[in-house]
Amino acid sequence: EPEVTQTPSHQVTQMGQEVILRCVPISNHLYFYWYRQILGQKVEFLVSFYNNEISEKSEIFDDQFSVERPDGSNFTLKIRSTKLEDSAMYFCASSALPQSSYEQYFGPGTRLTVT
């Protein structure tokens, strides 16, 4: 069964460094998402991406964050200058083959630790 994959599974970085989290959505899906879960809290929506542009972003998704689909398979989340409070689990999701279900499929997540 097709699945969403994410790399790395765990990333440790120092405060102020740039990080790029990578996701490979399910082939032929059209909609892509990033979510964040700070330890002990609920999962929060960050951004959705469709047709090579951001379709919606939350108030969390400030200028430090950016997303990109650099080729036909990868979907990346970049944090330009990490802060301690960016430490969290980051989940990628994708959905929607044409004329099909809009259910989102989640990847296994990347645990980001900012020291």
Add this chain to the structure above:
Amino acid sequence: AQTVTQSQPEMSVQEAETVTLSCTYDTSESDYYLFWYKQPPSRQMILVIRQEAYKQQNATENRFSVNFQKAAKSFSLKISDSQLGDAAMYFCAYQPSYDKVIFGPGTSLSVIP
């Protein structure tokens, strides 16, 4: 605003017994998905069961079943014959059409041997 509420922050169940986790949601949409996700200590998000709002029949996956009450906007998860491996955080989630998934705050389930 669309919200998902889980009123039980923590629950416990004896091994082999049955437990029900509660979830309510608020929406004005008529077409949407509802999900229960399990999150073990590894923090991966594992889909347990899904329900499409237009389907009246309650979804079932092995020992997991839901009680979907659309008019009441209620979506509870029943776990039968609980096993030690069922211990985890459980999140109820709602997804309207081509839109973001909204998660509840979670219920931490403990299984007592």
